[in-house]
Amino acid sequence: MATQKIIVGLCLVGLCVASSVSARSWRVELDGSGDFTDIQPAADAAAPGDTILIGPGRFDTFHECVAPGWTEEAIMSVLTDSLTFIGAGQGVTILGPETYYGTLNTTPKGICSFEFHTCQIQDLTIENVEEAIYWWTGNLRVERCTLKEETWDDVGIVGTLSSAFIVDCEFLMASQADGIVLVAGATDVEILGSRFVGNGNSILISNQCTGIRVEDCVFEGSLVLCQHQV
Numbered sequence: 001m002a003t004q005k006i007i008v009g010l011c012l013v014g015l016c017v018a019s020s021v022s023a024r025s026w027r028v029e030l031d032g033s034g035d036f037t038d039i040q041p042a043a044d045a046a047a048p049g050d051t052i053l054i055g056p057g058r059f060d061t062f063h064e065c066v067a068p069g070w071t072e073e074a075i076m077s078v079l080t081d082s083l084t085f086i087g088a089g090q091g092v093t094i095l096g097p098e099t100y101y102g103t104l105n106t107t108p109k110g111i112c113s114f115e116f117h118t119c120q121i122q123d124l125t126i127e128n129v130e131e132a133i134y135w136w137t138g139n140l141r142v143e144r145c146t147l148k149e150e151t152w153d154d155v156g157i158v159g160t161l162s163s164a165f166i167v168d169c170e171f172l173m174a175s176q177a178d179g180i181v182l183v184a185g186a187t188d189v190e191i192l193g194s195r196f197v198g199n200g201n202s203i204l205i206s207n208q209c210t211g212i213r214v215e216d217c218v219f220e221g222s223l224v225l226c227q228h229q230v
Helices: 002-020 039-045
Strands: 025-028 051-054 057-059 063-067 070-077 083-086 093-095 109-122 131-143 146-149 155-167 170-173 178-182 187-192 195-198 201-206 210-215 218-220 224-228
Touching (some): 025 039, 039 070, 039 083, 131 146, 170 178, 170 201
Parallel strands (some): 025 051, 070 109, 083 109, 131 155, 146 170, 155 187, 170 195, 178 201, 187 210, 195 218, 201 224
Antiparallel strands (some): 063 070
């Protein structure tokens, strides 16, 4: 009987320890009042399930992001699954330089992921980069974000998304820029309550995508909602 009590006691202690381990929040503040002053180190330190709270201001430091076969620059590369990034508001938290940054030989990005990751991005603006959010595969939820595309080959969100929600976002597009590009294989993507403004292509959908729903969106300007082969 004594042995049984010891075992039960140890089990209870184990449960208490497990319950005390929970996801944490990291603060990124340009004035040094948070855990970090740059987003990338916060993303690197975070564990699955953590939240990164990004304060006001412009975050324009680029970091090397390495994909199979090529290397680019990004404000932030997501290398950990199940993270949440929350800004202080559209136009308040800004990712990207003050003027457009890009050349013929590079494709600078705001936020990128090259592996199958799940992520939430909320309440911020990304501008002056060629691809605002590059999410090659995985699950993505983007809410209340403004994505500005300044030149003809810029893209707001691009990738082979699955189980994705793009909700209450704003896409401001220069001539021939693209708001959302869903590459072949994307599935179960919902684009809800978003606004597409400018003379670009609002949503480009590959013929090999399935389960794409566009609802309650506003299209202002010479925009195209089309399906094409990617």
